[in-house]
Amino acid sequence: MTTETTIDTAHWENRLTELAKKHGVPGAQLGILRVGRDGAEDELFTTATGVLHVGTGQPATTDSVWQIGSISKVWTATVVMQLVDVGSFTLDTPVKEILEDLELRDPDVTQKVTVRHLLTHTSGIDGDVFTDTGRGDDVLEKYVARLGEAAQNHPLGATWSYCNSGYVLLGRVIEAVTGKTWDQAMKERLFTPLGLTHTGTLPEEAMVFAHAMGHLGSGEELTVAPVWGLPRSCGPAGLITATATDVLAFARMHMNGGRAKDGAQVLSADSVAAMAAYQVECPEKDLLGDSWGLGWFRCDWNGVRAIGHDGNTIGQAAFLRLVPEAGIAVSLNTNVGSAIPLFQDLYEEIFAELADVRLPDRFEVPDEAPAADITPFLGEYARESVLQEILVLDGKPVMRTTVSGPVAELEGASEPEVHELVPVGEAIFAVKPDKSAAYYPVRFYTLPTGEEYIHFGARATPKKA
Template sequence: MTTTPIDAAHWEARFAELVKKHGIPGAQLGILRLASASDGAGAEDEVFTTATGVLHTGTGQPATTDSVFQIGSVSKVWTATVVMQLVDEGRFALDTPVVEIIPELSLGDPEVTKTVTVWHLLTHTSGIDGDVFTDTGRGDDALEKYVAQLGEAAQNHPLGATWSYCNSGFSLLGRIIEVVTGLTWDQAMKERLFAPLGLTHTTTLPEEAMVFGHAMGHLKGGDDPQVAPVWGLPRSVGPAGLITSRTEDVLAFARMHLTGGLTQDGTRILSEEGVAAMAAYQTECPEKILLGDSWGLGWFRCDWNGHRAIGHDGNTIGQAALLRLLPEAGIAVSVNTNLGSAIPLYQELYEEIFSALVDVHLPAPFEVPAEPVDVDPTPYLGTYARESVLEEVYVEKGKTWMRTTVSGPVAEASGDAEPEVHELIAVGDALFAVKPDKSEAYYPVRFYSLPTGEEYIHFGARATPKRPA
């Protein structure tokens, strides 16, 4: 595949233009292009970074390429990488039951406690309720305490029966890392990833991020920005989403995955087999539009018109990060923002970058049909519920609606305790579109049943079971 060199002046100007267009207070862009044979002998990798806007609309502090942002759930791929290092070392296998590593594990379903494996956690197929954000304090025992309380979490679907995004599973993976290494998750990430990769602006704890210019989240951007009420999530969520970084460091991590597990100086971080397994197909996604069509080990997998990309997004309280790798072209693109949703920016910017550099086009953005689609909503009406989230689907005045009520720690932190009511617009059989509050983009809503007959709604990457009528 032929690649085009990075035009730094063009992308610096274009990025600033698009960030302003989409009302994002501040953001960073990083592009990595590995040297190829066509570049000639001795050619070096290209790394381009730029920043625009402000870190905090209240202070006006400028965003720079050395500022740090919360990369949110992009952290999950970093946690997964350390888990795969331990697999490489023979400490356990992907099919090892978690209870063999953490004997005191006690989940809500005793059978799941016995049989859930490391693979189930890495692929979001455990069925453990994924949005348990219990704050277990700031101590080094935060994850140990968190896992001790996981027995109170619901089992949303039978083990391995479907895919549903699971933050809880990654906190549990973090605890596995602690038990096996004898280090805290934070220390393990530093020793096993940050230091070998030479990362100087990547941290896991708030007090570490504070030594750099650091972004503050915003619930709303544009001309009337709204700063998030708090900076971050509890330490117990660390392995699922508390890494803070800059795009240059994120690209160094991505480069390791593009080069079969090697750092810039040739040090091996992960085996070639481990890197390949993380990017390879592991399980299907019931809803294939929002993130990817399938999941690997940590990465989600995207079909870009016949080209296989891998990546991950991250959303914390008012911050959003996006990372995409196109392995066949040796290219990675990282964006960090301090606005809660960056999907419209992603759709426009990443299409321009990948089409310009390698003539690869992203799928068309998810939109409502130009002409109304006639779909009978009757089979999908009812109440769907999981931990902290209630989805009510009903018909009123000839239209189909979805009322979403969020509760618990995340709702309190983000100020989203009030229910949101939005029209569901039919797109196709069992597929609808909704535009949530504070979003410029439509999100897919998929209704489906498990092979055993249980009915589910898939929205926001989560599978939520239907309550019996």
């Protein structure tokens, strides 16, 4: 792998603009970092294109802030690992020992769920609980007090399923140990030591900068999102706003043994390594990564190990990838939900040019779809706020998804969405849930204990009896 090519700033400015237009992305901000080795200076390049809001036409700039969504989870995980470093608890400490009033729906899970389960999305607690508990400093305390209402979607540690709720719970762990709100703890323990100037967790902190507004739909049906952000209670799972420059300062710390650019040790080198190391396998390996660490997901890019995270809020999508071996990180912030094709085109070109790394082939439907029997998978699969029905309509297998509750209210969803299931392989199908060019994997699988599941959108959803 070579990493000697200088960043061609004019080229990447043009490519961002060209590809954003091609894929109908209203606005985007791109940052590329190469960490200097052997005393050399870092190379850092940022650019922006388009507008922050199609209604106002305000131009996107390199110092405007964007919602980085669930990339925030890696930041929350970093502060959790700082607390592990100082001995506040261990990865295998039961959360109940830290939050004595914790009461989940399953009493056994209440006693046994650990910090590691939460970091690795293996707790089984329903992940998409977006309870709005107000705007006060006690939002996480109130959220956790109501977490006992959430379903237990799979047995503790039995499989991997993306869990926002678990990261809100980790935010409450941070609060209990530090005596600070999650917002304060993030500033004091991470934002300030890293020297970040355009990063915050609250809307009023974003408002002092030019800030992106989310957009839903695509093409001529593109509309401004009905609300700017998620409730404050979702903070630890996805409410950080930042610039690509600040995101890359965070990434640099993770590629530099836990040290900030000024040399301050923000996180121990052991914890940096642990966060990127293998913890659990992902049931399907095409949407995000093949496995998960402690906060990061892990990607096998044709023999080169990359780590990263994506973030989706209401009409905004962000992408962060690091190749630590090459010392290269790339951050992309966008203000539309369907930005995956832009991300794919850009990152394939950038990492090929700067690190001689080839990304995996994209998840696509084969030219000739294999024969596949949908019959074993027919039925209803359900979790909090989501019903997925696998059925045959007009002779074709389809997935009909009905979203309800807070998620539907935030995104303005009401009617069920029906999408054809295209066979890809054994127990693997593809759907195209929006009008972008991207297909998404749908995998059916069975736990060793016999329970049947569908895995879609990084969530494991159990089949109803």
